Amino acid sequence: MTLTRFEVGKEFPGAVPRIEGAVMELWGDGLVVLIQMPECSHDERRAFKAGFKRYSYLEASGPVPVAVWIFDFQKPHGPIDCNFNSRIVKPELIASYLGTSSGIKNSVTFYLLDGRIIRAIKLVGLDRQAVELFHATIRKQLAMDYSDSEYGRYLASLMHYSTEELFEMGRRFRHGR
Numbered sequence: 001m002t003l004t005r006f007e008v009g010k011e012f013p014g015a016v017p018r019i020e021g022a023v024m025e026l027w028g029d030g031l032v033v034l035i036q037m038p039e040c041s042h043d044e045r046r047a048f049k050a051g052f053k054r055y056s057y058l059e060a061s062g063p064v065p066v067a068v069w070i071f072d073f074q075k076p077h078g079p080i081d082c083n084f085n086s087r088i089v090k091p092e093l094i095a096s097y098l099g100t101s102s103g104i105k106n107s108v109t110f111y112l113l114d115g116r117i118i119r120a121i122k123l124v125g126l127d128r129q130a131v132e133l134f135h136a137t138i139r140k141q142l143a144m145d146y147s148d149s150e151y152g153r154y155l156a157s158l159m160h161y162s163t164e165e166l167f168e169m170g171r172r173f174r175h176g177r
Contacts, residue, residue: 011116024069024082026089026097031108033071033082040114047077048112048120051175057130058170059137064146064154067137070167071110079163085151086138094142098135106131127173 004013017023017036025032037044052073060066067084086094097105106128112120158166 006111006118006121008118008120010118012111012113012118016113016116022080022082024084026084026086026093028093028096030097030105033069033080033108033110034113035080035110036113036115037077037119038114040112040119041076044077045112045119047074048110049122050074051122051124054172054174055126055130056167056170056172057133058166059133059140060154060158062154062157064144064151065137065140066151066155066158067134067141068158068166068170069134070163070170072167079167081163081166083155083158084134084138085148085155086141087146087151088148094138098138104128104131104135124175126175130171130173133171 006013012034017034020036020038022033022035025034035048040048050073052071054072056070056072058068058070060068067086068081069084070079070081072079106126108124108126110120110122110124111118112122161169
């Protein structure tokens with residue numbers, strides 16, 4: 001087994017988002033959010049490292065349930081949103097993630113990227129209730145038959161809302177004290 005090394009200041013050892021924004025993925029060891037922020041400033045890196053005090057989870061109802069997380073990082077970084085479509089993830093990864101025999105998997109690893117370069121890494125634990133809501137949405141997605149284009153259409157319908165509006169529409173949680 002080969003271990004992959006993630007090191008701040010070095011190149012990310014995998015595919016990275018091509019455009020500015022955030023992408024949520026499920027890897028073998030849990031949830032990952034890749035935040036692409038070209039030419040991120042020192043203050044933006046500092047705000048990322050400081051983390052967020054609140055976040056929100058939204059299941060956008062409709063014919064296709066869309067899972068949206070909104071993490072409210074401190075300024076000048078600001079809030080980010082990312083969605084998750086369980087239908088494009090390997091079934092064994094989903095099954096492992098949803099399994100609770102060894103407890104609920106509530107961690108998320110955030111990578112702040114500037115192009116291919118890792119600028120910062122942050123591991124965060126989420127509230128159990130938030131993760132349970134997310135699991136429920138994943139189960140709804142898996143129980144349905146929809147195409148990638150249908151998912152994209154319902155996701156696009158959310159894009160007329162700002163990240164702040166999405167945050168308010170979701171169930172809000174506090175992080176830290």
